[in-house]
Amino acid sequence: MGELIDALLKLASISRSPLSLRKLDLGRMAEEIIDDLRKTKPDREVLFSHTGELHVEADEALMQNALANLIANAWKFTRDKHPARISLSGKVEPESVRLTLCDNGIGFDMAHARHLFQPFQQLHNQQTFGGTGIGLASARRIIERHGGQIEARSSPGEGACFSFTLPRRARVIRRRQAP
Numbered sequence: 001m002g003e004l005i006d007a008l009l010k011l012a013s014i015s016r017s018p019l020s021l022r023k024l025d026l027g028r029m030a031e032e033i034i035d036d037l038r039k040t041k042p043d044r045e046v047l048f049s050h051t052g053e054l055h056v057e058a059d060e061a062l063m064q065n066a067l068a069n070l071i072a073n074a075w076k077f078t079r080d081k082h083p084a085r086i087s088l089s090g091k092v093e094p095e096s097v098r099l100t101l102c103d104n105g106i107g108f109d110m111a112h113a114r115h116l117f118q119p120f121q122q123l124h125n126q127q128t129f130g131g132t133g134i135g136l137a138s139a140r141r142i143i144e145r146h147g148g149q150i151e152a153r154s155s156p157g158e159g160a161c162f163s164f165t166l167p168r169r170a171r172v173i174r175r176r177q178a179p
Contacts, residue, residue: 017062019058019059019062019145020060021057021058022057022058022059023056023057024055024057024060024063026054026056026063026067027050027090029063029064030048030054030067030071030088033068033071034046034071034075037072044079044084045083045084046085047084047085047086048085048088049088050089050090051087051088052089052090053090053097054099055097056097056099056166062142062145062146066138066139066142067139069138069139070101071086071101073162074105076105077103077105077107078103078159080106081104081105084104084105085102085103087101087102087103088100089102093165096165096167098163098165099163099165099166100161100164102160102162105160106156106157107155107156107157107160108154109155109156110155113153117136117139117150139162139164146166146167147166148166148167150162150164150165151164
């Protein structure tokens, strides 16, 4: 219950705290997140790679939160893969940077994808995989707050990819955009 309350408080604070925008290297940030996760499971083989344009203008604390939630999700759902593979790639588009985080985990049925970014919605058994059901909702709010969008694609047993865009020129969105 304490973990859930902490997650809810974090989710609520995302839309209230002022943004401090600066240039960030999401490749370096992702490496640090992976390194921290490796410390919790030193015997686990996880191959991580990153390529492309991973520099964005964003709030560091919020982007750390969003990226940590996405990577933790990939980490969790690749736990039975040997080796697990997680990759982050970035591509510059005319008005935005598109970032994609992919894994070779258990995946999910796209028929249920609309529930992914809703608070407390989990597509897999919570007793088997744990979690609060807040991580992807938080990531979505953070990305939308920066003026971006997030989407997912997957197939059961084939892993998952989460793609999100961030504007090339940072702008602050105070309210959540309509789905």
